[in-house]
Amino acid sequence: MPEHRTSRQVNLVSRPDGEPVESDFEVVEVEVGELDDGHVMVRNRFMSVDPYMRGRMNDAKSYVPPFAIGEALAGAAIGEVVESRSDDLAVGDHVVHPLGWREVALVPDSQAQRAPEIADVPLSAHLGVLGMPGLTAYAGLLEVASFAEGDAVFVSGAAGAVGSQVGQIARLKGASRVVGSAGSAAKIRHLIDDLGFDAAFDYHDGSLTRQLRDAAPDGIDVYFDNVGGDHLQAALHALTAGGRVALCGAISVYNDTEPAPGPGNLTLAIGKQLTLRGFIVSSYDHLREPFLDEVGGWIADGSLRYEETVVEGIERAPEAFIGMLAGANTGKMVVSL
């Protein structure tokens, strides 16, 4: 039996109560099983840890069903086809697919997407800047928030995979001002010095409303919300008439065990005629082609930068996930398998 016939995977042992802890997860070795017709066997090289996965760990109705206890987690991964019973995919192809959190996956070819070859871009980028987080940033800013040249843009979680790309796309598309918030002085410097943000602040440094007013004295036209909670409240204060909010994530409350109160100033949306729109990236597949063209070009010519925080080894995937929720990453957090 070849080496890849067994695989380590990460199972969910218990549903996290608040912040996940390592004992909520277990790394086990399993038999890979038989390859069905129309499937490929993929040796995963990188797997993604993303904020939305926290929601699937609860036993709650959401837009995706919850993870099952005692079974492997799942999420985006990129790997190499090592065996194929598909007419479309061949051994050696690199594919992105939704069966991460394991070393070897049996993937129906309908769920495996061949990763376009882009010079000087590592495989892991297909989980970040050229993957789901990248498309989330692109679609959320340009379509959900209807960004237009000259808009002042605020993005929270700005040093994360999605946020860092939102700010840069806004800059490259002619924003009048790009402001971000993040959770450390080093991240703030990174946003301003490396990514070209006009201003950035650390959300630990006191009133968000005041900090945002200082960072964007003329207000903001677009808020890209990765965080929820107090950040949304501060943004509602700062938004100008006709302003738009893309509701993308709420990482500040994902670990909450009680519902957090919503923004106490939501009624400002009436007089300012604001639009708040929630979205999930799977509804924006129609933008994948322009997204890859445009962002691929910006990466190639160096005008858009991206960072990755790479954790080595499947046994450290739970640690990577827990760290990502706490802001341990700059840019996209991935696990190398």
Added chain:
Amino acid sequence: MPEHRTSRQVNLVSRPDGEPVESDFEVVEVEVGELDDGHVMVRNRFMSVDPYMRGRMNDAKSYVPPFAIGEALAGAAIGEVVESRSDDLAVGDHVVHPLGWREVALVPDSQAQRAPEIADVPLSAHLGVLGMPGLTAYAGLLEVASFAEGDAVFVSGAAGAVGSQVGQIARLKGASRVVGSAGSAAKIRHLIDDLGFDAAFDYHDGSLTRQLRDAAPDGIDVYFDNVGGDHLQAALHALTAGGRVALCGAISVYNDTEPAPGPGNLTLAIGKQLTLRGFIVSSYDHLREPFLDEVGGWIADGSLRYEETVVEGIERAPEAFIGMLAGANTGKMVVSL
């Protein structure tokens, strides 16, 4: 000096602290003054009391400046031109204008709109079903919330001027289900028996989330929010994927002295891909003509009904306003002068 050269008006004496009380207001008699070129003198017949006026009584930045202490309040009124120095308006014309809360007003003709004559419709209807509240309902449902035939619609404050019209327009435009909330058993009966709502409930009768689920077991596609607070939270639970919310008013919090917490479940908007959009009717003047055509037609053929609660005499205007905020009205609350 002719009788109309003096006028009683209602001044704001003090900014209400929470619920307004009669002593916040004062009825005084004043000289009307000289009629400038381009102005008309209007003997007001009816004045409007509307929820948004509560906001203007606070000393707070809003989309309209606050009322000044010691000066007359203002708001929509309809009256008869009794003197004219305008080329466009003649003595005897009926005009709608923004200088209510007084018996006689000197109005620039640019701010006075001739009321179209519609058979069997009283003058006061131009402050309600055919006026600003009517256009608010029409624009908010059809344009802000992008209502489409087959949508299930929930409207709060459903027995009020705006709400009662929202529900009926939804019914007449082919809603699959129309649900309303209001504050008394009599209002609930009125909504179902007189206005053709499919279901309605009294917000005093326990959990709004449960009541809304019972009233709309398959969920709602559109929520027209006149109330804010808990109603919005219940609606977020009930909204289907792609649902839309028109944020029109928040009468439940207008008298609050502390900011009320927002809906604790706003993050549902992400996964359900909801759109929440605030609006003010002054941005929807472009719909006035189709609104008057369509709603005028429905009134004429009896398919749209409207109620008015009429309070007699300017000295009772503060009482009418306070009562309207507390839900004393069914349909539009007006003061006959």
